[in-house]
Amino acid sequence: MNRPLKILVIDDEKLIRWSFEKKLREKGYIVYGAESGEEGLKLFNTYYQDVVFIDNHLTGMQGLELIDEIKALSEDAVMVFMTAYETVDIAVEAMKRGALEYIRKPFTFDEIFLILDKIEEKINLKNELILLRRQQKEEITFNHVIHQSAVMKHLIQVSKKIAKTDASTILLLGESGTGKDILARAIHNESNRKSKPFVTINCSSLPDTLLESELFGYEKGAFTDAKAMKKGMFEIAGGGTVFLDEIGEINLAMQVKLLNVLENRNIIRLGSTKEIPVDVRIIAATNKNLKESIAAKLFREDLYYRLQVFQIELPPLKEREEDIPLLLNYFIALFNTQFRKNIVSISDTAKKLLVHYAWPGNIRELRNVVERAVILQNGDTIEVGSLPKGISHRKEHHHYHALKGYSFNFPEEGISLEELEKQVIMQALQMAGRNQTKASKLLGISRDTLRYKQKKHNL
Numbered sequence: 001m002n003r004p005l006k007i008l009v010i011d012d013e014k015l016i017r018w019s020f021e022k023k024l025r026e027k028g029y030i031v032y033g034a035e036s037g038e039e040g041l042k043l044f045n046t047y048y049q050d051v052v053f054i055d056n057h058l059t060g061m062q063g064l065e066l067i068d069e070i071k072a073l074s075e076d077a078v079m080v081f082m083t084a085y086e087t088v089d090i091a092v093e094a095m096k097r098g099a100l101e102y103i104r105k106p107f108t109f110d111e112i113f114l115i116l117d118k119i120e121e122k123i124n125l126k127n128e129l130i131l132l133r134r135q136q137k138e139e140i141t142f143n144h145v146i147h148q149s150a151v152m153k154h155l156i157q158v159s160k161k162i163a164k165t166d167a168s169t170i171l172l173l174g175e176s177g178t179g180k181d182i183l184a185r186a187i188h189n190e191s192n193r194k195s196k197p198f199v200t201i202n203c204s205s206l207p208d209t210l211l212e213s214e215l216f217g218y219e220k221g222a223f224t225d226a227k228a229m230k231k232g233m234f235e236i237a238g239g240g241t242v243f244l245d246e247i248g249e250i251n252l253a254m255q256v257k258l259l260n261v262l263e264n265r266n267i268i269r270l271g272s273t274k275e276i277p278v279d280v281r282i283i284a285a286t287n288k289n290l291k292e293s294i295a296a297k298l299f300r301e302d303l304y305y306r307l308q309v310f311q312i313e314l315p316p317l318k319e320r321e322e323d324i325p326l327l328l329n330y331f332i333a334l335f336n337t338q339f340r341k342n343i344v345s346i347s348d349t350a351k352k353l354l355v356h357y358a359w360p361g362n363i364r365e366l367r368n369v370v371e372r373a374v375i376l377q378n379g380d381t382i383e384v385g386s387l388p389k390g391i392s393h394r395k396e397h398h399h400y401h402a403l404k405g406y407s408f409n410f411p412e413e414g415i416s417l418e419e420l421e422k423q424v425i426m427q428a429l430q431m432a433g434r435n436q437t438k439a440s441k442l443l444g445i446s447r448d449t450l451r452y453k454q455k456k457h458n459l
């Protein structure tokens with residue numbers, strides 16, 4: 001919370017009010033005092049303080065009654081009940097009626113500050129939750145596409161431009177989990193079509209015939225189960241956007257029909273001959289290499305060229321490492337709220353591992369890894385121990401660049417592994433100027449292992 005908490009103290013003892021005012025103001029709180037329930041209610045009704053301390057024993061309206069009255073004014077008022085007597089019963093009753101905490105008199109101000117810290121944390125958490133709920137209801141825009149790298153900055157810039165144009169088809173390419181879905185939504189929500197529907201069809205999850213009726217709709221009696229006319233997604237999305245996810249999966253017959261929609265801007269419902277004009281933007285996405293599909297005669301070239309006029313290719317996460325720290329923070333904040341945790345940082349070692357990991361599942365995988373770590377981690381820092389083994393047990397210190405693009409032609413007559421090992425060690429020692437530490441690093445083994453092997457091979 002950025003502003004100081006506003007606090008109301010309702011107590012008929014002047015000394016208590018006075019010391020609250022003095023001690024709490026020193027700490028930066030804003031403090032109001034009231035000597036009776038009636039006066040307190042008036043103050044609360046005017047200023048809606050964040051926290052109200054209520055004494056049990058008052059002249060006039062009593063503490064418990066006051067809790068009810070304040071609750072009636074504000075359902076989520078935060079109240080702390082103060083009682084001078086050793087009566088647990090009454091404190092329990094106060095909590096039942098809605099007090100969040102109770103404190104027994106006499107108390108020290110350290111106790112009060114502890115309570116206030118706890119309350120402030122709760123208020124913050126609640127505010128974050130409200131914010132998060134609002135965000136979830138909120139439409140996805142380009143602001144939700146977290147990025148930092150130059151490639152992504154450029155890509156977002158281009159996407160924004162395309163969003164605003166009349167471009168009727170857009171093709172999104174990229175590996176699974178790179179953000180095609182989120183980008184499609186952002187494009188729709190920042191286009192002139194945003195007040196109209198955005199409908200998603202996952203082409204791979206529906207059998208061919210169902211996909212067709214979903215997209216084009218049907219007339220009553222078009223087939224046995226067609227008891228009534230049904231509009232297809234192209235019609236339902238009228239004026240909006242149809243997101244055809246996994247377009248690479250549709251069969252050749254559907255491809256022809258789709259091409260027809262793109263070229264003629266109209267559709268024909270199943271069981272009908274009437275052409276119905278449609279006004280939709282089509283965003284198609286795939287994680288397949290469509291050129292390979294074309295070569296394999298699984299995807300029509302003419303459809304590909306029709307789709308790819310505006311093509312956006314999302315790079316895999318490993319090609320945009322600069323985005324990783326930002327994404328980590330973003331998802332930590334997200335899952336902190338979701339799981340009521342308070343992770344504030346990531347240890348340097350853990351961060352390094354995360355930044356250099358290859359992320360085959362891209363941002364979806366990163367999101368899952370952060371979710372898991374936030375749940376598992378005790379304390380406020382994500383440590384290596386909360387990362388999955390595949391990431392934490394990576395051999396960080398050895399980069400076997402040499403094996404990349406290095407191929408060993410295994411001779412037909414076979415080899416002696418011992419001899420091969422000897423040769424490799426000799427070369428490493430030579431390269432390292434016979435420095436054992438350097439040579440062992442080159443070989444990815446410990447110095448002791450190297451010594452042992454040298455002895456074994458008489459080197």
Ligand SMILES: Nc1ncnc2c1ncn2[C@@H]1O[C@H](COP(=O)(O)OP(=O)(O)OP(=O)(O)O)[C@@H](O)[C@H]1O
Pocket residue numbers: 144145146147174175176177178179180181182183286287363364367
């Ligand atoms: N730049 C980003 N910023 C924030 N969240 C992102 C970003 N990119 C992707 N995500 C999130 O990562 C997850 C995967 O993204 P998305 O579903 O868009 O991937 P996709 O490319 O459609 O994957 P698939 O091909 O498997 O359908 C989602 O939870 C999405 O919100």
Ligand SMILES: [Mg+2]
Pocket residue numbers: 180181245
């Ligand atoms: Mg997707």
